[in-house]
Amino acid sequence: MSFMKTGLAAAAAFAFATSAQAVDLEVTHWWTSGGEAAAVAEFAKAFNEGTDHNWVDGAIAGGGGTARPVMISRITGGDPMGATQFNHGRQAEELVEAGLMLDLTELAEAEGWKDIVHPSALLDSCTLDGRIYCVPVNIHSWQWIWLSHEAFEKAGTAVPTNWDEFVAAAPKVREAGMVPLAMGNQAWQSAGAFGVMTVAIAGVDAWSAVTIDKNADVAAGPEFAKVFQAAADARALREGSNVQDWNQATNMVITGQAGGQIMGDWAQGEFQVAGQVAGEDYTCLPGLGVNEIISTGGDAFYFPKNEDPAVEAAQLELASLMLSKEVQVNFNLKKGSLPVRGDVDLTAANDCMKKGLAILADGNILPDGNQTLSPDTQGQIEDLMTEFWADNAITAEDAQARYAAIIADAD
């Protein structure tokens, strides 16, 4: 979920005060867009007001892909920050194995995180050998398509209610001079859209066989052949969307230049900023309207080990604070994501968020790709997808064969 947005990284002044109680705790993250910064400010406010310590903001601009190498090199280089964001899953796995992260198990047991974190898979991705090393703070799901009412009106068709209708309506959208499917040219966007289509078209069983059990036979099988065929069709639908960033693509939907976009739920922040109303100006379909199911990726905070016991105490206080009810509500409303605990009140949420909450409450959830595949495998899939989506010469069969080979080698 790397948000490529320009912004200014706050100057990172990290002076670990060793004096008595108050600790300046530096927290690094890559939340720099308007809504993201407002959300992280909720953490800072709660931390500054609720404890004796100070939140030192260490925002790193340029998205997760840029920020993670910086964070990792600081942790491995012996200059650890107080806390740092990662997507929960396997991104920080080796850092935990190397013993560079603070063990939060005692705090988690004292506060009963096992009972309050919902779905429990979130806490599982923070767990290694029975010990807990991170705090999940939100749930972001990929499985959404955002449709522009204006575009379909101009094309003279009804707004689709699922993927098949969308494909059927696409020629009319094209005839009316618009791009049916908006998609930015960055690798993670096409790889993500492909993942969404997999769940919707191949079904959950085939998806889990490939992404969780790394079964290469299923990846080469008939269900995935359908997915690759659909992706090849979608490749034709996206022709003409020459933008890079995801929010530029979302903007094409907002302004009615494109029919729809497959993008995670962070896109609704853009619709909100543009003053659009769900159901009137745009429609969101979870699971492409086929399989109403969402993945539970998101962000988590890790606390690198520090030698100073005062810092460690402050880290634990922050960890506890991030999971508290009030902070969860304030943070997630600003972020547009779902809270990690089911027992909070979110009446202020908009329609699309409520759809997500309902699916979450029904338990129709999947782990996120970040939780099941290593960054290496993800990178290989992204390379393949970049090539596939950009080059019409690569047939669905070729791409599927290469995909199956990647899955066969996955660790």
Place this chain on the structure above:
Amino acid sequence: MAHAQRPSQLFRNLSAKIAAIPMIFTALVVFVGGTLWTITYSFTGSKLLPKKIFEWFDLFSIPVPSWIAKDGALDFSIPVGFVEKSFVGLKQYDRLWGENRWLISIENLFIYGICSLIFSLLIGFILAALLDQKIRFENTFRTILLYPFALSFIVTGLVWQWLLNPEFGVQSVIRDLGWSGFTFDPLYNAEIVIFGILFAGLWQGTGFIMCLMLAGLRGIDEDIWKAARVDGIPMWKTYIFIVIPMMRPVFITTLVIIAAGIVKVYDLVVAQTSGGPGIASEVPAKYVYDKMFQAQNLGQGFAASTMMLLSVMIVLIPWAYLEFGGKKKNG
């Protein structure tokens, strides 16, 4: 002090040698040591953190007598064997040469390298020769031509990204002038995208090459020109048969500078295309960075960087042999 008898060779210019120690140390540790380390670890399955090839284990340790270390904390252990930890042989290289992206990167580097070498030398030399005609405002021209070199590759890349963008850049300007069918979008065409990058690279680098050439031309004795003129040799012949052969050292320096710039090309691509469209403009340095830091696969990145080193060596060793091996015979 070895002043009394014949000073030994080792102690000649002692202060100069002492002064050079930090540099020698840096060269050994950073260049040689770092290189060997990278090559070694390219045979491992290292992911986010480097993993050891093997680990020594001790069969027994000799306790240090208490009169040396009081609490026996300095037990002297002898490594007697090792267990294999993360050795994967040539697997990383195998995967590397099976990756389409790597093959395209190599091909791009090859095209970019050859063209960049030829064109920057050619254009640089022609510009220098033109400036050398004792023209007016030479300073001004030199400054203008050298100016792009003051920009970072990122800025150059962004400027040319805009210039070559079909909606804002050259294409739209010419279409506005009336040629509505005009198409010029190198950065969005996988076939020719590498030339779009080459163009930006040349724009930035040629001015500097020109300055080097100009310095070389100024080093040629006036009398040679006069002699050539007396003999009635046309100017172009004087350049090709007399001046250029005399400028050999300048050409070699320039060649090394250009070649180093080619192998490490990275930021220009990131700023202009991020490797796109698709993976059509990927380069090896970007592959190394992406694998090491974004895909968290150090082993693969090390293997790729070792291959980059190898390609530099293939060019460098024959050259060094010709350049330095030949001199020894003469002197």
